[in-house]
Amino acid sequence: MKTWVTPGGVHPPENKHQSLTMPIGTLPLPEKLIIPLSQHIGVPANPCVQIGETVLKGQKIAEASGPLSVPMHAPTSGTVSAIEHRPIAHSSGMLSPCIEITPDGREQWIEHRGIDDFQHASSSALLKTISEAGIAGMGGAGFPTAVKLNAGHQRPINTLIVNATECEPYITADDSAIRERAQEIVQGISILSHILSNPSTILIGIEDNKPEAIAALKPHVEDTGIQVVSFPTKYPSGGEKQLVYILTGQEIPSGKLPADIGMLCVNIGTTFAIKRAVVDGEPLISRVTTMTGDACGINRNYETLIGTPVSHMLANSAFDEKACSRLVMGGPMMGFSLTSAEVPIVKTTNCILAPSFQEIPEDEPAQACIRCGMCAEACPVSLLPQQLFWYSQAKDYERLEAHNLFDCIECGACSYVCPSNIPLVQHYRHSKGEIQKARAEKIKSDHARERFEFHQQRIEQAEKDKEAKRTARREAAEKAKATAANNRETSAPGSAADIIAAAQARAAAKKISPEQQRAKFERSIAGAEMRVSMAEEKLAEADPNRTQEQENILHAAVESARQKLDQARLRLAEHNKAHHGEQVD
Amino acid sequence: MLETIAQQPILAALIALVGLGTLFGGLLGFAAEKFKVEGDPIVEQIDELLPQTQCGQCGFPGCKPYAESIANGDAINKCPPGGQATINAIANLLDVPAPELDAEHGEEADVRTVAFIREDECIGCTKCIQACPVDAILGAAKLMHTVIADECTGCDLCVEPCPVDCIDMLPVKETIKDWHWPAPPTTADLIASDRRAQL
């Protein structure tokens, strides 16, 4: 089958054989399992267990909160021993809420059952199963799979692409999984195909450096309409955008999703998890993770429980800390360094790399950029990394955007080839972060300006209203005086009737006429209506990733604004009733 | 007629110049009418660059009045919340040298802060609500007040009026979602930095 060639790319040493000498193994149960509540894009899950509670293997321990969230499950049976902030798999090395489970060693499953005949199940039921199983893209980004598939439901998907590229050096998790579990993987793909109402083309994209995996897949895809497409090995062929182009010759427009051009990409590890969830009813509680690098005596793939601390993996792999130059979660090109080995394995962890100083030496100091252009030759999306670097240093964010900084996929090919050892990717990440921060601040300051202007207006209006009242009162008083003077002329001065008349006139001046009263009520209704619409708008516009708490606040705001509106309406109605007679008169 | 003019160079020059002057004057006048710009765009542009905290530290009641004042020639270094970045941006816009922040008006804060009301202590006096320039405080008379943290600009105008001192300015913590990579250490081989590099 025809494949297309992406521009750029690099050929770093593959280093994949080390971890492929043994089949996928299992690790002994660790003492503690730490399950981060945020292993995916979107809002962290909400814990639904208490400290001290006993949980069974596969039991849900955290609920999805919001549309872009997925639930978490206990990877083994045991006791919830802590719910607190722990270091997680994130470049920042910051802490994030986690649930800690102390295993009881019995590995007792919760009662679970799969769907026997998925071919006759509705897509929505299957999507629900996938969502409930806590499956998020296992290739890297951790996008909730059910959401992705659902997006596919809104637009027709004609091409399903299964990403088995695994283009990063060292990583063999997908490779070994395909070798040993090809049948289940193909079954998972059939489930996907069924959910997507059988797209016309189903492709498994795989680099030609995995002949064993290709051979393992071939017998299972016969007569299924699934095509296994192999293409020359080049980093980064496994990026979603790159793979789509390699397999179809089409580009995903900038800022769009594959679904926008009728395609859907799923990682091959995810398809296995889908099979487990749908056919066996097992939630996602373990994944294949490669343990590799020369600082470890044993290099192999493990079926690892989610939540296993990296230190536990290292301890079981003859790890020599002194020989280790850095600890990387993911591959050597896009993986991020861990500052602590207590970080747990999460749903997106495909590799733990513990290289020796010979394999990956300390970074050398950066020299000057000579604009040699090797980075531009290596860039898979045809950017000019040297210019981006130049403008990053100059903090010229306008030019950076004009040079399509946000199309950079951070694959690291430019830094890899840079002869001056410039940490280009870090420059881009920093600049992207700064631009995003500036955008967020701009939105915030615009919002503040609007509110300030509204505030000013409100105060001015109040001031005007007061002024109007004051003039009305003064005029009424003058009128009363005039009347009194007239009276004085006609009747005797100082009479009791005179005083009473004056007092009545004063009272009349003070009392607001029913018309004025009604106008006031109407104003307050208009104000209340505006507040309701503003609150609703805010609720609609609010960040989709908002927390439950934020959402509650917004809902409460809408609710209270509505109540106020109702009150105001009620008051007006009463007023109208009371003054009905007068009006007719 | 033409010949006479041609023979009188001074006359010819005069006629030509006057003619040109009238022509271009007319053109300019036409353009000024046709492409008339409403309002004072420079004020808007300056206002865009100001941080909109409406804190009044510059001595003006809000950012817009200060923007107007800058447009009329006021100093551009009176905005502590915006700090040096804002000064640089305005200097760039107006094409003037960027001065340091005027310490008289306050110092640039490292971290953004928002107001927080210790709700147990709040007596419901509504003074802070009146002080807030962006209506970010919720509450009613004799009832507890609270700050909508997302709307708070951190201007701290509400701290002063509170009779029971129950408002704190708390720093906004960096979350894992806000975090982004710091800039890599620069090789700093630009000439301008040479002397400083050694100090």
Next chain:
Amino acid sequence: MAFKQITSPHAHAAQSTSKVMQLVIWATIPGLIALTVHFGWGSLINVILATITSVIAEAVIIKLRNRPVDFYLQDYSAVVTAVLLGLALPPLVAWWVVVIGSLFSIVVAKQLYGGLGYNPFNPAMVGYVVLLISFPIQMTTWVTPLALLPEAVSHPGLLESLQIVFAGVSPADGVTGATPLDSFKYADGLLVDQIYAQDPLFSQAGIAGVGWEWVNIGFLLGGLILLGSKTFTWHGPIAMLATIALMSALFWDGGSSNSPGSPLMHLFSGASMMGAFFIMTDPVSSAVSNRGRLIYGALIGLLVYVIRAWGTYPDAVAFAVLLANFAAPFIDNYSLPRTYGHTDRRRATEKEEG
């Protein structure tokens, strides 16, 4: 256990700027050998003298700028500049010419702009042009190629050459002479065939000019080595040479007395090959994208030909490269590559829509 926070990618190719620079230096060797064989020891002395001056100048400036001297000298960029300047200068030129040129290249054209990576102009060419304008006599006196030396005259030996360079001893009669581009330019009123028949520089040559053709072939060879090692892409050099060939073919004029010369002569005389593979490929001062480098190369080729054919200078690579350096940012602005997922190329000054 605590580990370092390091940004990805963790793996790096075993390539370094100093290796690139060293490769460029090695690649000049075929050209240097050809120069030495055909024009004597002069070029070698130039190169060595320029290198010593440049490295010392660079070290002093880096020291003045309070930078680690070792670290910055290790990039070999000063040596490359010096070697290229030394090769471009006429053999047996007085020592002070070489020293002034080197100092100007390193101090003014490179370090005053911020050092490697920040110089807007090719430092070697700035030095060369300063010399050419300041000392036209010294700079236009070239050595007669070996094959054309009068009988009983030979190129001065190493010692004698050193005396000529450092002590100002005059070389023997007939040792110096014109270059092919010179004699072609000043042979007014003659048909091309007549020039070729009369001037031994051409009559005894294979394709372009005695000695000079071999020098150009030497630089071409070195250039192909660099091209093969992917030190630079083909776009710039090929665009430049193709433009020179195209222009000279267009204006060949059938070899009349007004003809500025044949394509072969233009490609293989003067500094054509050296310019195409060693001078204009200086990445710092050139355009950045491949498309940009095509335009940049074509512009240099055009300027070289225009100045050679109708200007007052016989050769023009230095001027052409410097003029194109001026244009590089402008070219960059209009030659961004099309990024994945975009339908159009953008301009660098374009703003984000909406």
